[in-house]
Amino acid sequence: MFSSIKIAMIVVTLLTAGGGFLHYKTVKADLETAKANNLILEQSVEGQKAVIEQQKADFSSILAANATLKKQNQVLQQEFAALDERFNKINAQGEVRDIGKLAEERPRSVERVINSASAKAIRCVEIAMGSPLTEKEENATKKSQINSECPSIANPNYIPY
Numbered sequence: 001m002f003s004s005i006k007i008a009m010i011v012v013t014l015l016t017a018g019g020g021f022l023h024y025k026t027v028k029a030d031l032e033t034a035k036a037n038n039l040i041l042e043q044s045v046e047g048q049k050a051v052i053e054q055q056k057a058d059f060s061s062i063l064a065a066n067a068t069l070k071k072q073n074q075v076l077q078q079e080f081a082a083l084d085e086r087f088n089k090i091n092a093q094g095e096v097r098d099i100g101k102l103a104e105e106r107p108r109s110v111e112r113v114i115n116s117a118s119a120k121a122i123r124c125v126e127i128a129m130g131s132p133l134t135e136k137e138e139n140a141t142k143k144s145q146i147n148s149e150c151p152s153i154a155n156p157n158y159i160p161y
Contacts, residue, residue, distance in 0.1 A: 075152045083149070117149060124150035 089097045103110040124147065127133065133154070140146045140155040147154035 072153075076150075079150060079152060120147045120149040120154075123147060124154060127153050 087097070087099070091097050099110070127137075127150070133156070136145075137147065137154050138157060141157055141159070143158075143161075145155075146158045151158050151160075
């Protein structure tokens with residue numbers, strides 16, 4: 001009986017040691033898996049930080065572009081108002097200028113003025129769409145040299161006097 005208790009104690013000790021060893025191996029494998037997952041998460045976090053920084057930079061550049069567009073829009077609105085004022089001038093009799101009546105009275109001069117202004121307006125559209133400025137447009141500083149339809153974008157060196 002004493003020897004069966006010894007055997008039982010040895011068996012229980014061996015089973016406990018075996019169970020502990022198996023538990024140790026499982027915990028060690030789980031720890032390795034957790035380390036690998038943690039490394040992947042850290043890399044993911046670094047990637048997300050880089051994306052966030054890029055988004056911040058993109059947002060700043062969008063704000064700057066928006067401010068530039070707002071400023072250009074204000075200039076274009078001022079030019080539109082000046083153009084509107086040019087077409088709706090009051091003549092010497094106190095009446096609003098009638099371009100149709102002027103065209104009937106002096107067709108050649110009105111045609112020349114409209115064709116010239118149309119050519120200048122087409123050039124303004126080309127510049128607005130990205131066409132580079134010519135050397136003549138860049139160097140224009142006098143009122144007689146500028147594109148009077150859109151001097152702010154066609155003649156950057158022109159300062160109205």
